[in-house]
Amino acid sequence: MRVKLLLSIVFACVSSQSWVSAQTIPKEELTFLTSEWKGERFPDGRPKISDNLLERAKKIGLDDAWQVLKVSGYLNQFEHGWKTLNDEIITGRAVTAMYMPNRPDLEKNIKARGVKQGRVGNTNTWPIAVLNKGDVYVADAFGKINGGTLIGSTLATSIFTNSGNGVILNGAARDVPGLEEIKGFNAFVRDFHPSFMEEMLLMGLNTPIRIGGAIVMPGDLVIAAKIGVLFVPAHLAEQVVSTAEFVVRRDKYAFEVIKSGKYTGGQLDNAWTEEMKLDFLKWMERHPEEGKMTKAELDVIMSKRTW
Numbered sequence: 001m002r003v004k005l006l007l008s009i010v011f012a013c014v015s016s017q018s019w020v021s022a023q024t025i026p027k028e029e030l031t032f033l034t035s036e037w038k039g040e041r042f043p044d045g046r047p048k049i050s051d052n053l054l055e056r057a058k059k060i061g062l063d064d065a066w067q068v069l070k071v072s073g074y075l076n077q078f079e080h081g082w083k084t085l086n087d088e089i090i091t092g093r094a095v096t097a098m099y100m101p102n103r104p105d106l107e108k109n110i111k112a113r114g115v116k117q118g119r120v121g122n123t124n125t126w127p128i129a130v131l132n133k134g135d136v137y138v139a140d141a142f143g144k145i146n147g148g149t150l151i152g153s154t155l156a157t158s159i160f161t162n163s164g165n166g167v168i169l170n171g172a173a174r175d176v177p178g179l180e181e182i183k184g185f186n187a188f189v190r191d192f193h194p195s196f197m198e199e200m201l202l203m204g205l206n207t208p209i210r211i212g213g214a215i216v217m218p219g220d221l222v223i224a225a226k227i228g229v230l231f232v233p234a235h236l237a238e239q240v241v242s243t244a245e246f247v248v249r250r251d252k253y254a255f256e257v258i259k260s261g262k263y264t265g266g267q268l269d270n271a272w273t274e275e276m277k278l279d280f281l282k283w284m285e286r287h288p289e290e291g292k293m294t295k296a297e298l299d300v301i302m303s304k305r306t307w
Contacts, residue, residue, distance in 0.1 A: 024205050033208065034217055036235035042132070046206060047219030047234035049093050053241055054134050054221070057091040060244035062225045068240045069232065079212035080228030081190075085166075085179055088186035090224035092136035092165045094216055094231065097127040098204030099141045099150070099171070107201050123202035124150050130205070131162035136222040138231075140209045141171025145191045147198040153178025160185045168222065168229055170211050188224050239304075246301045249290050253283050272302060 027045035037047040057065075069077050110123065119126055127137055137159055141148045151159065151167065152175040159167060166186035172193045173179065179187060206218040214231055221232035221240070232240050250268075257263045263276065272280075277298055284293055 025207050030206070030218060034219060034234060036233070037219070038235070042219075044206060044218075046093070046095075049219070049221055049234055049237050051134055053237055054091050054093070056241050056245065057221060057223055057237075058089050059248070060223075060241055061248060062223055062227060062230055064244040064247040065223060065230055065232065065240045068243045069230070069236065072236060072239075074233065074236070076213060076215050077231045077233075078228055079214040079231075081212070082188040082224075082228065083191055084188050084226075085176070085186050087226060088166065088184065090136055090166045090168070090186055090188070090222060092134050092163065092222050093132075093234075094138045094218055094220040094222050095127055095131055095135045095163075096204070096206055096209045096216055096218050097137070097139040097202060098207060098209045099124075099139060099144075099200045100203045101142070102199040102201045106203075110201065122197075124197060124200070125155065125158075126202055127205055128155060128158050128162065131159060133162075133164050135163040136165045136168060136224075137163065138168045138209070138211065138216055138222060139171065140211055141169060141200065143170055143190055144200065145172045145193050147195050148172045148190075148200065149174040149193055149195055149197050150200075151179075151187070152196075153181070156182055156185060156187070166224070168211065168224060186224070188229055243301060243304070245291070246293070246298075249284070249293075250280070252287075252290070253280055256283070277302070 024044065030045035031041070034047050040048040042048050066078055114123070114126065119129070127139065131137060139150055141150055148171040150169050150171050151173050156167070156179050160182050167188070169187065169189045171189065172191050173187050173189045174192065174194055174196070176192050179185065209216050211229070211231070216231045217233065219234045221234060221237040223230045223232065254265070254268045258265055258268070267276070277295065281293065281295060281298065284290055
């Protein structure tokens with residue numbers, strides 16, 4: 001009975017149109033794996049973090065965002081040790097791709113199926129075709145450098161045209177001069193190499209992947225800065241960004257009141273009194289460029305302080 005049940009489950013997955021289309025997992029499975037997310041989704045089930053939140057994420061400290069995740073028990077969301085084209089910060093929703101060493105029988109079958117589905121080009125172009133504005137192409141190329149160059153300037157132009165964003169590649173990229181000509185584009189890679197991609201095959205598109213020591217889900221908020229790349233689960237994105245925004249404001253406030261002698265660093269690092277909270281809110285009113293915050297919002301942030 002157990003064998004029959006297992007076979008029926010496997011058959012159902014293999015028969016699913018969403019599974020049969022280019023190595024993706026079924027929409028129902030992706031929705032299940034990201035069930036903590038309660039907001040809007042893309043048609044394939046990927047969480048759709050708002051554009052506004054993506055913009056806000058550009059202005060926060062990655063260290064602060066990491067700390068919020070750590071306190072929340074998410075310890076495997078950061079990866080460092082990258083080479084980059086420039087200092088451009090990347091924020092966006094993850095579109096994931098998993099590559100493996102090539103195997104002729106798999107390559108033949110996957111490419112033949114792709115042709116029937118109307119897909120064009122090698123499998124490394126398929127993830128680029130599904131990118132939307134605000135997406136970040138995140139690929140696990142198992143750290144391959146020589147022959148692991150997933151993109152050059154032509155594919156990078158397509159990526160930036162579709163998404164307005166850069167890439168995170170656990171592999172390599174080629175044609176650095178051409179890449180540097182794409183204004184606003186950045187690439188976080190393990191290395192740059194003059195070779196063309198070879199002996200690699202796309203085995204997962206918008207599936208869970210591993211980037212070094214980090215786990216990445218489709219739809220995660222990607223924050224890539226000088227020190228490394230943070231992958232924030234979609235359902236925690238608002239909390240992480242809001243808390244990190246507050247830490248930036250709190251630090252500016254702290255610098256001012258410490259210099260004036262109003263409060264000490266010790267006082268500011270401990271639980272705030274009601275008087276301190278009200279003083280901070282008055283400071284916010286004097287600095288409208290820092291945004292707005294209500295007493296209720298401040299109380300919530302302070303009750304979950306992670307710095």
